[in-house]
Amino acid sequence: MFINIFMTLTLVLAPTQIQADTNNNEAYYQIGEPSRDGIGKFYMGREISHVMGHLGAGWLERPKREREERTDLLLQNLSLKVTDHVVDLGAGTGYFSFPMALQLTSGRVLAVDIEPEMLKLIEQRKSADGVENIDVVLASERSPNIPDASVDVVLLVDAYHEFSYPREVMAGVVKGLKQGGRVILVEYRGEDSSVPIKRLHKMTQRQAKKEMSAVGLKWLRTDDYLPQQHVMVFTKI
Template structure:
């Protein structure tokens, strides 16, 4: 083997390593699901974010029947004085159902897409709603104050976080000592759930990722048609 061949092999090997690992090995990169990003966290491929173009799907009339969102809100047991954060709030489907329940409290509607934020701002203005604030998050932070929220809701969004480790850490800081995180994800364990596999999550995987961030699963409420309703608290 001559020097040129050896150097070429070393370069290709270095490129392969760089392609499959990232700083600190928190994230790895490899081909996976056609609908996935190719970026992996703790053995799970991260899905692409659903853009604002899918807003009509979020507000579809049949969503209540398919997901039983009314039951989800009952699961959260929202008290009138609670401060609730909906992370990845989208067009505000859940936000504006939560607001009346937290009538003496507050709701933070967090999203990273300006188009989603604009729609929620419009709904706040036209509905003259005074206990909802729109917050622009980032890919690594929910941009909420430390110890500011009692309950965090994430509906079918966590699996799309580009930086899940950083996002969970940010949520943990914002959550009060006895606060709860309600993680709603389509059940990966159920092949009958008509959602692409990369947009599903198993309880086992969720527990694995949240445990690494200092959370424990308090319970998984199994009364939704398609989704897990996993309740996490600080360990």
């Protein structure tokens, strides 16, 4: 998962006040009073959540995760080609990286994360299991560090809502995608109050579509075969 190094300002600003983006001086983000589970930074009306750091690795690898989230169904329905180059963005412990690598007999997985501790866990498992088609990539809070026009699919599972700079990261994703490449965004259903996840760790389809459209991604479809999460598929226009 991505680690958030955005620091709460000593002076709490009103939600209507704008923080200009430091790269292009456009006003993308707002700073306001943080909620219990948020960082007080808002993007397109959504407060960015706190993150799960490397200390949460055990949660990502919990034995009942497959049963609760049906991660097996997600892996079966990614429609990967054996030659694809796939980014696991916010790879964490590599929970999805390793089974995807098995599917990509002539392709590769880029396990991308902002936490060196997570990437170290992936490297250790690669060595132990003899997996050769996973490359670890250290991202920054503003960039996924993906080479331009180099990947076919970018998978984000319960990670996007934690990005400190979602617009910049996703702009980097778009640059990294080949024409016609896909972004598969998996998030807990924000429309469903019965999903037992904190509000800021969920997203609605409407919000996700708005944010992906802002960086030039076109919504293709939303699959709801998982018990608690949307699987939202976008493509590079």
